Amino acid sequence: MVGTGRLRPRDAWLVGGALGVAGLLALHSAVPNGVGRLGSLLETFLPWLGAAVPVLGCLALLGRSGAGLLACLAPAAVWLWMFGGVWFSSPPAASDLTVVQHNVADDNTDPAGTARALLASRAGLIAVEELTPAARPAYQDVLGGSHPHRAVHGTVGLWSAYPLSDVRPVDIRPAGFPESWRRGLRATVSAPGGELAVYVVHLPSVRLGATG
Template sequence: MTARGGTAWDTWLVAGAAGAAGLPALHAAVPNGAGRLGSLLETFLPWPGAAVPVLVALALYARSRVGLLACTAPALVWCWMFGGLWFSPSPGPHDLTVVQHNVADDNADPAGTARALLAPGAGLVAVQELTAAARPRYEEVLGASHPHRAVQGTVGLWSAWPLSDVRPVDIRPAGFPASWRRGLRATVSAPGGPVAVYVVHLPSVRLGPAGLASAARDESAALLGARIAADPAGRLLVVGDLNGTVWDRGLRPLTAHLDAPGAGFAFSWPSALPVARIDQVLGRGVEVTRVSALEATGSDHLPVLARVRLP
């Protein structure tokens, strides 16, 4: 292989490979002060790996042995950090399935969306952005096979099994009105035994010139994390739109108490070109073995299907 362009190509390729490897591997070292740059990187953490095939193509074009060798670093880092999600074998049997979906408050077809949520045959269906106008459509469609329901504000849970101990969960950040109700807890009498289920919708984040505005979401996550830590339930699920990924340090006060799915990327947002899974099914005392994204509905999110194994 005769080099085309010599050391200039080598330098740029090595620099690109170092960035593609270093950003995910050293994401915790990125400061999260002004602009929440750390959280912003962690929202899209697997994506620096997309640079690897581009770098390989450039190295082949430049006939750069150094560049090709450098490409192994980000490839190995990606496999180390995310290979288990992508290449994991079949998770085996599961005890229950959960569908999670932010149905969007401007959804023009709530009945069609509800039918789509029933298609996988999940025993639990959790929704957010449930409006008063659309709620009767969801109750009509979901209630036929999931007669047990709990609704608090704009979040709801439909279950094939009885629900008990249903209560609101207050995760309002400071200054939010009492009408802002986005959390509930219920105990599901699942075939394998009772499971506490939280359905939540954390505040939205915004990306602007000053960076990622996530203070309200982070405060809400901390409030929810404290509730989870104090909950005596031996088996527990947190299901909802967390407006953040499992790698986002802004959610750490919550995710530190929960286990993430063992397999599946299940990018759920935005529905037109999904780049991040901000719709989550996380567990404690249970194993969420796999998550997968479902077909688009009338929402700007994709539904997420999770398979759960009970101990």
């Protein structure tokens, strides 16, 4: 701070940057999606905005900016409020059902090895995405013995140690995608604690282009 009480340009940039990050975190849902789909892009990477806090903090230390350091508390507090529970929550209670989900990759050259790794998790439910017709027999050979109940729709599949019922596709196609794009299913599982609905879906990947 200078003698007049006004912020130095360096301080102003740091304070503005910190408050801007805090604003984006807190008001992310207000960012419009009509131009370049900026709202969706922001929310895709929202937790990573927290990485700006240590960067701004280091710049404030290097520039000996007390105002900049103080302003960093705002985005840090908002980030902790939004995502801190993920890091500081209590350990999960013991459960009687384990579920594993994995994108097995449509170019996987060792589907049997992947299936064995999934089997080693000892999960009662194993859900996979990018399951190709050519690789499906390998997964069935490995998983079918311990997980005899199976549901497959398009490129998603579910192997279950417990009976399945009411298996049906779930249409999650974005507008303009062909009917052959099948990446969602729903099934009812007769699990040890009672029936539950299980969804296996493979959402479209993020693509950056001229329109967003």
